[in-house]
Amino acid sequence: MDSHLILKIIHMTFGSLALIAFLIRAVMLFWDPQNQPGKVTRIVLVAMQHLSFTVLIITGIVLLYQNQFVVQPWFYGKIILFVVILSATIKAFGKRDMSLSQRKAGVFVAGIAFAGLLTLVIWKPDFSANQTQQQGIQQPNTSQQNQLSSMAVRPSATTQPAQ
Template structure:
């Protein structure tokens, strides 16, 4: 197996892990909530796994960019913008701030879910804008 394929497999495994953690963390906004705040059980391991998986996605993504000499398709830019949307909406949804209401957190989560779904659609469809 060549280095490019191995890096891609690590990239996609980290994506799968981040999708799994996304689902579990999303559940903390619906199950066992404490007033207006998310379920605190397993908060730290969920944050740790989320940080780890997104970090691996970014690091392997940048390595892949170098391996491809930055020769990317136009949809790749949309993927990066959506990835920034995903990170910032998750940040809003789970920020440690007693003043953020559950309904606001869930709104952030929905934006994150739409961004995640759009990224996955992009990498599967690989649209040609020519």
């Protein structure tokens, strides 16, 4: 196997681990918010999330380097959603004193961002200008535009202005 494929497999594996750790912590928060997991369980879940996010960032940068930093337009949405996931996860599971409703809102935002990121990764939408042509909407080509401009009414040089 080539290194690019191995890195993609590692990237996807740790992305899955990050999602699993997030889902486990979210279920624990919603299931019984007063009875949170013990210290060892919390440490394991936090370590799993931190390791997953770190490996995702490192493998993502290496994959970008291998592609000479040439990316598709949907990639920028993926980066924004990843930052939203990090931010909302910190909000939801941070050590600071926050109300339960704020924590649940963080989990909700992170869950929506995970869903959006997975949708982008699976569908890989094409946001380029060629998309309109692919959907059957014809753009007038240059010969059609030239025909239209030649049909336009132009004042003749031979006509004299009315006095």
